[in-house]
Amino acid sequence: MPPIGPLDSSRIPRFAGFATFARLPRIDEVDHADVAVVGVPFDSGVSYRPGARFGPSAVREASRLLRPYHPALDVSPFAERQVVDAGDIAVNPFHIGEAIEKVQQDAEALMAGGTRLVTVGGDHTIALPLLRATAKKHGPVALLHFDAHLDTWDTYFGEPYTHGTPFRRAVEEGILDTAALSHVGTRGPLYGKRDLEEDRRLGFGIVTSGDVLRRGVDETVDALRGRIGDRPLYVSVDIDVLDPAHAPGTGTPEAGGLTSRELLEILRGLRDLHLVGADVVELAPAYDHAEITAVAASHVAYDLVSLLALEKSA
Ligand SMILES: N=C(N)NCCCC(=O)O
Ligand SMILES: [Zn+2]
Numbered sequence: 001m002p003p004i005g006p007l008d009s010s011r012i013p014r015f016a017g018f019a020t021f022a023r024l025p026r027i028d029e030v031d032h033a034d035v036a037v038v039g040v041p042f043d044s045g046v047s048y049r050p051g052a053r054f055g056p057s058a059v060r061e062a063s064r065l066l067r068p069y070h071p072a073l074d075v076s077p078f079a080e081r082q083v084v085d086a087g088d089i090a091v092n093p094f095h096i097g098e099a100i101e102k103v104q105q106d107a108e109a110l111m112a113g114g115t116r117l118v119t120v121g122g123d124h125t126i127a128l129p130l131l132r133a134t135a136k137k138h139g140p141v142a143l144l145h146f147d148a149h150l151d152t153w154d155t156y157f158g159e160p161y162t163h164g165t166p167f168r169r170a171v172e173e174g175i176l177d178t179a180a181l182s183h184v185g186t187r188g189p190l191y192g193k194r195d196l197e198e199d200r201r202l203g204f205g206i207v208t209s210g211d212v213l214r215r216g217v218d219e220t221v222d223a224l225r226g227r228i229g230d231r232p233l234y235v236s237v238d239i240d241v242l243d244p245a246h247a248p249g250t251g252t253p254e255a256g257g258l259t260s261r262e263l264l265e266i267l268r269g270l271r272d273l274h275l276v277g278a279d280v281v282e283l284a285p286a287y288d289h290a291e292i293t294a295v296a297a298s299h300v301a302y303d304l305v306s307l308l309a310l311e312k313s314a
């Protein structure tokens with residue numbers, strides 16, 4: 001049976017009907033899914049502007065315009081693989097610990113049959129349970145983390161589970177391969193020099209947004225690929241890695257970021273790595289204009305789905 005694809009936009013206008021990601025079938029409409037896009041509408045871990053709980057529905061709306069063939073990667077992801085929308089993981093907005101447990105459980109259940117996930121957030125807190133679920137299946141994973149921020153801080157207000165702390169927790173828990181951890185797009189003021197020293201001690205290498213500008217996409221990609229090798233790889237994209245001009249709809253914007261063109265070109269350089277899962281987080285549509293950020297996030301998700309569709313073992 002060939003995969004069930006998205007609705008045909010030449011027959012049913014793309015602005016009509018229910019919004020699933022890229023107008024794909026829901027998970028309950030297929031027997032097996034190779035790749036699932038799943039939402040996590042959770043933003044109780046944020047330190048500044050709230051609103052990322054509306055990220056998944058904004059990405060679904062903006063993704064109506066996606067088309068089935070990806071020319072830069074030369075792949076038709078929805079024809080090569082069964083890609084679905086798995087809906088949203090229903091999490092408790094009043095209890096971060098419970099929400100984290102639920103994300104992990106539901107991600108594990110979705111992944112049990114070999115389905116790979118592109119998760120749409122939600123704030124960056126959710127990367128921790130997603131990495132736990134991924135490491136349970138694949139062992140400690142390499143991490144490519146696109147973000148203005150390090151997200152390796154220790155606690156906020158004494159709390160260990162926030163959107164600024166997931167990757168420190170993940171290193172402490174041994175679910176990351178500390179030989180292959182990279183931040184890309186890092187910039188902006190920190191609390192102190194110690195932030196960088198502690199981040200380095202955890203094993204991270206940093207490619208700042210200035211480095212991307214000076215080195216260019218190709219050199220950046222070569223350096224990242226060399227570090228990742230053939231390890232199982234998880235890619236986490238905080239949409240605030242983009243400059244606020246390219247992504248105003250986010251909770252902790254920082255000036256001087258990547259363009260959406262740079263981000264997409266770097267992602268396209270990741271083909272033929274062993275990608276096992278990915279997320280796109282921190283889209284807060286209330287601060288967006290004309291869907292600028294939602295369109296960028298939907299294209300990032302499409303590129304991640306396309307990379308997973310190219311995976312031989314998917
Ligand atoms: N956007 C994410 N994930 N983290 C930002 C935390 C920065 C801060 O509150 O100081
Ligand atoms: Zn960030």
Ligand SMILES: [Zn+2]
Nearest residue numbers: 124147151238
């Ligand atoms: Zn982040």
